[in-house]
Amino acid sequence: MATSYNFYYAPGTCALAVHLALEYSGTPYQATRLDFKQQQQRSPEFLRINPKGRVPALVTDRGVLTETPAILQYVAQSFPQAGLAPLEDVFLLAKVNEFNAYLSSTVHVNHAHKGRGYRWVEADDTASIQAMQKKAPQNMAESFTMIEEQMLKGPWVLGELFTTSDLYVYTIARWLEGHSVDVNRFPKVADASGAKVAIWGSNPDKTRNAQASLAQECGDAGRVHAFVCDVGDESQVERTFEASVAALGRIDSCFANAGVSSKGTPLTEMTLEEFRRVQRINVEGVFLTFRAAARHMAQHGQGGSLVATASTAAVEGAARNSHYGASKGAVTSMVRALAVELARHRIRVNSILPGWIVTEMTERSVQNPKFADAVMPRIPTRRWGEADDFGGIAVYLASDASSYATGEQFLIDGGYTKF
Ligand SMILES: N[C@@H](CCC(=O)N[C@@H](CS)C(=O)NCC(=O)O)C(=O)O
Numbered sequence: 038m039a040t041s042y043n044f045y046y047a048p049g050t051c052a053l054a055v056h057l058a059l060e061y062s063g064t065p066y067q068a069t070r071l072d073f074k075q076q077q078q079r080s081p082e083f084l085r086i087n088p089k090g091r092v093p094a095l096v097t098d099r100g101v102l103t104e105t106p107a108i109l110q111y112v113a114q115s116f117p118q119a120g121l122a123p124l125e126d127v128f129l130l131a132k133v134n135e136f137n138a139y140l141s142s143t144v145h146v147n148h149a150h151k152g153r154g155y156r157w158v159e160a161d162d163t164a165s166i167q168a169m170q171k172k173a174p175q176n177m178a179e180s181f182t183m184i185e186e187q188m189l190k191g192p193w194v195l196g197e198l199f200t201t202s203d204l205y206v207y208t209i210a211r212w213l214e215g216h217s218v219d220v221n222r223f224p225k226v227a228d229a230s231g232a233k234v235a236i237w238g239s240n241p242d243k244t245r246n247a248q249a250s251l252a253q254e255c256g257d258a259g260r261v262h263a264f265v266c267d268v269g270d271e272s273q274v275e276r277t278f279e280a281s282v283a284a285l286g287r288i289d290s291c292f293a294n295a296g297v298s299s300k301g302t303p304l305t306e307m308t309l310e311e312f313r314r315v316q317r318i319n320v321e322g323v324f325l326t327f328r329a330a331a332r333h334m335a336q337h338g339q340g341g342s343l344v345a346t347a348s349t350a351a352v353e354g355a356a357r358n359s360h361y362g363a364s365k366g367a368v369t370s371m372v373r374a375l376a377v378e379l380a381r382h383r384i385r386v387n388s389i390l391p392g393w394i395v396t397e398m399t400e401r402s403v404q405n406p407k408f409a410d411a412v413m414p415r416i417p418t419r420r421w422g423e424a425d426d427f428g429g430i431a432v433y434l435a436s437d438a439s440s441y442a443t444g445e446q447f448l449i450d451g452g453y454t455k456f
Pocket of ligand 1: 049050051078090091103105106141145153
C-alpha cells in the first residue's frame with residue numbers, strides 16, 4: 038500500500054520549500070494548515086506531532102519528520118522520478134545538503150532575529166530585542182551576498198541541475214522584502230528563485246488585472262509580464278512571443294489556455310461563421326502558440342513543456358455543441374501528434390480536460406437550477422470545479438515532475454466522465 042502523508046505548514050513560512058517538493062513529487066498528500074496567529078503550532082495536538090512547535094512537519098507511515106533539509110532529502114529520495122536531487126552522486130548530494138543546511142542553520146536564524154528575538158533574550162528586554170531586529174537585515178544581506186558570490190552557480194544552485202536547494206532558496210529569498218533588502222541586489226538568486234511568467238490575454242483590462250493579482254501573490258512585480266494578444270492572429274502571436282522571450286529570457290513551459298465558446302447552437306442553425314470563430318481561437322490559437330514555443334524551445338535545446346486546455350467535450354458528446362466539441366477534439370489530437378513529433382527535442386506536449394468548472398464561461402449554466410439538477414448528480418465529488426483545482430496539474434506538467442508524461446490528456450473533472 039502507498040505511504041500516506043500528512044504535511045503540516047503555515048503560510049509564509051519555510052514550510053513552503055517542502056510544500057513545493059511534495060507538489061513536484063506528484064504524490065498524493067494531505068496538507069494541514071496551522072494558523073500562527075491563533076498559536077496553533079503550540080496547541081497540545083500539534084505538540085504531540087512536533088514537540089518543537091514548528092513547521093514543516095511531515096507525518097509518514099514510519100513516523101514524523103521535521104527540519105526542512107531532512108524532509109527535502111526524504112522527498113527527493115522517496116520520489117527519484119521527480120529529479121529533485123543528484124541521488125547517485127555522493128559529492129553533489131552532499132553539496133545539496135551543504136546548501137540546505139546553510140539556509141536552515143544560518144540564514145533562517147538570521148531572519149528569526151527580526152520577529153522572534155525572545156528566543157535569545159528575555160521577552161521584556163526590549164533594548165536587546167530591538168538591537169537584534171536592527172541587525173537582522175544586515176545579516177540577511179550578508180548571507181545572500183555569500184550565496185550569490187560563492188554558493189549559487191547559476192542558473193540553479195548546482196548549475197544545470199535543478200534540486201531541492203532551488204525550492205528552498207526561493208522560499209527564504211521571499212523573506213528579503215520584509216527586511217527591506219531588494220532581491221535584485223542578488224541577480225543569480227533572483228533568477229533562480231522562482232519562475233517568471235508572461236500572461237497573454239485579448240482583453241487589456243482583464244490581462245492587466247491578472248498581472249496585478251499574480252504580482253501581488255508572488256510579491257515581485259518584476260516576475261510577471263502581461264501582453265495583449267489575439268491568439269488567432271498569426272502576426273500578433275509571433276510578435277507577442279518575441280516580446281515574451283525578451284521579457285523572460287528562456288521559455289521552458291507554455292500553456293495555451295485561450296478558448297471561446299458560444300451559446301448552444303443546433304447544427305441545423307449553426308452558421309459557418311460561428312463554427313469558424315470557435316476553431317480560430319481554440320484550434321488555430323493553440324497551433325500558432327505551440328508553433329512559436331516549439332521553434333524557440335528547439336532552438337535553445339533545453340526541451341520544454343507545452344500544455345493546452347482541451348475539455349471533456351473532446352471525449353463525450355453534448356448537443357448543440359458541435360463547434361466547441363470539434364475544436365477540443367482537435368486539440369487533443371494535435372497534442373498527441375506533437376508529442377510524437379517533438380519528443381526528439383525533449384519537448385513534452387499534454388492537454389488538460391477540465392470538467393464543469395465555475396468560470397465566466399460556465400457561470401450561467403451552473404447557476405441554472407435545471408442544469409445543476411441534471412449535472413451535479415453525475416459528479417461523484419458533488420461540487421463544481423474551481424480555478425484552484427488546476428494549480429497542482431499546472432505545476433506538475435510545467436515541471437520535471439512530469440518528465441515521462443507526454444501526449445496524455447489529463448481529465449480534471451471530479452470524476453464526471455467516469456460516472
Ligand atoms: N530548523 C527548522 C526551523 C523551523 C521553523 O523555525 N519554522 C518556523 C516557521 S518558518 C516556525 O514554525 N515557527 C513557529 C514558532 O516559532 O512558533 C527547519 O529548518 O525546518
